[in-house]
Amino acid sequence: MRARVGILMGVMAAAFPASAPAQNVTVAISPTPAPALGRVVAGTATSTYSIDAAVGTVTRLTGNSVRLTSGAVTTPSITIVCKSPCTGGNRTVNISVTAGPVTGRTSISSFGYGSFTSTPAGASTSGSTSGSPLNFSIQFTTGGGDKTATFKLGMTASVAATGSTGNGTFAYTVTATRP
Amino acid sequence: MMRRVFVLGPIGSLMAFSAAPAEAQSTSTVGRVAQGTLTIFRPLSIGNTANMSFGRLQPQGNGNPGTVIITSALPIQRIANGVSTLPGGTETPAIRTLSGEPGRIYRVTIPSSVTSSPNAYLVNTFTLWTQNRGDVTSTRLGQFNSSGTDVLRIGAKISLPKGSKQAIYTANVPITVTYE
Numbered sequence: 344m345r346a347r348v349g350i351l352m353g354v355m356a357a358a359f360p361a362s363a364p365a366q367n368v369t370v371a372i373s374p375t376p377a378p379a380l381g382r383v384v385a386g387t388a389t390s391t392y393s394i395d396a397a398v399g400t401v402t403r404l405t406g407n408s409v410r411l412t413s414g415a416v417t418t419p420s421i422t423i424v425c426k427s428p429c430t431g432g433n434r435t436v437n438i439s440v441t442a443g444p445v446t447g448r449t450s451i452s453s454f455g456y457g458s459f460t461s462t463p464a465g466a467s468t469s470g471s472t473s474g475s476p477l478n479f480s481i482q483f484t485t486g487g488g489d490k491t492a493t494f495k496l497g498m499t500a501s502v503a504a505t506g507s508t509g510n511g512t513f514a515y516t517v518t519a520t521r522p
Numbered sequence: 523m524m525r526r527v528f529v530l531g532p533i534g535s536l537m538a539f540s541a542a543p544a545e546a547q548s549t550s551t552v553g554r555v556a557q558g559t560l561t562i563f564r565p566l567s568i569g570n571t572a573n574m575s576f577g578r579l580q581p582q583g584n585g586n587p588g589t590v591i592i593t594s595a596l597p598i599q600r601i602a603n604g605v606s607t608l609p610g611g612t613e614t615p616a617i618r619t620l621s622g623e624p625g626r627i628y629r630v631t632i633p634s635s636v637t638s639s640p641n642a643y644l645v646n647t648f649t650l651w652t653q654n655r656g657d658v659t660s661t662r663l664g665q666f667n668s669s670g671t672d673v674l675r676i677g678a679k680i681s682l683p684k685g686s687k688q689a690i691y692t693a694n695v696p697i698t699v700t701y702e
Contacts, residue, residue: 380560508562516640518553
């Protein structure tokens with residue numbers, strides 16, 4: 344008696360391809376890169392700049408560096424989509440904004456958010472409004488379909504007194520979690 | 523009679539895996555990374571290498587007013603009209619050493635006139651010459667080299683009024699340098 348093993352694994356794999364897991368929450372950041380502080384003359388001490396979330400006003404809080412580029416900046420707009428079904432106990436999205444990784448002489452020490460809106464209207468927020476990391480929750484309204492929330496992100500950026508000059512960046516991560 | 527045995531175990535497991543509903547595999551945490559940007563410049567600095575000196579000047583005996591120009595570019599020249607230029611006065615344009623962000627353009631701001639020492643005679647009609655760009659009198663714009671340095675030379679004209687005396691005439695010329 345001879346056992347014949349049908350080599351069908353490849354055929355079966357082709358007939359039933361593995362599918363990518365569907366995302367039930369999405370995060371989009373626009374524009375990128377943002378914010379763009381422009382030109383800054385380094386100071387003799389670490390300088391911190393506050394960037395208002397809603398209107399992008401830049402204010403030097405500490406230090407003696409000089410920002411040559413005048414005027415407000417465009418702050419990043421964060422869009423969160425709670426995919427359907429976004430109802431009942433499943434309509435809360437937790438947001439965490441963290442700084443880093445740090446490259447160069449500029450880093451973020453704090454975040455804040457503002458200009459919160461939602462579609463459908465009526466979503467609420469709870470938790471911190473500023474900090475590092477910044478942690479807060481969005482609770483969407485009841486009803487069916489996908490739901491969207493948008494907010495503007497502000498931050499406080501620090502420019503060290505020493506380090507390389509030229510073009511630099513300061514990174515951050517926005518994470519959305521549905522429990 | 524040959525019996526054919528098909529091994530279904532592995533294949534059966536694969537089929538069971540494929541039959542699982544997609545919703546059970548959904549992602550509940552998503553993160554996005556972004557960046558802010560800026561461009562950092564070195565601070566500007568101005569070093570004083572030499573103060574402006576027209577050297578020793580002797581008004582001509584007829585008592586008429588005269589002028590002397592000290593040039594900014596090399597070689598140093600004194601161009602006199604109605605004034606005799608004498609040796610021993612170490613004539614030189616004002617010389618400043620500048621430092622800042624390599625490759626960047628800077629602007630020089632200079633007053634329209636100053637006065638001399640001694641006697642507070644009018645000093646004006648400034649000319650500017652830089653080591654990296656040459657004559658920048660009209661633009662007032664210089665540029666740092668790849669090391670972030672430049673040398674600025676400032677010439678001018680002094681007007682000696684009627685009745686002025688022989689002296690070594692100098693002038694202090696304040697300048698401001700800013701990134702363009």
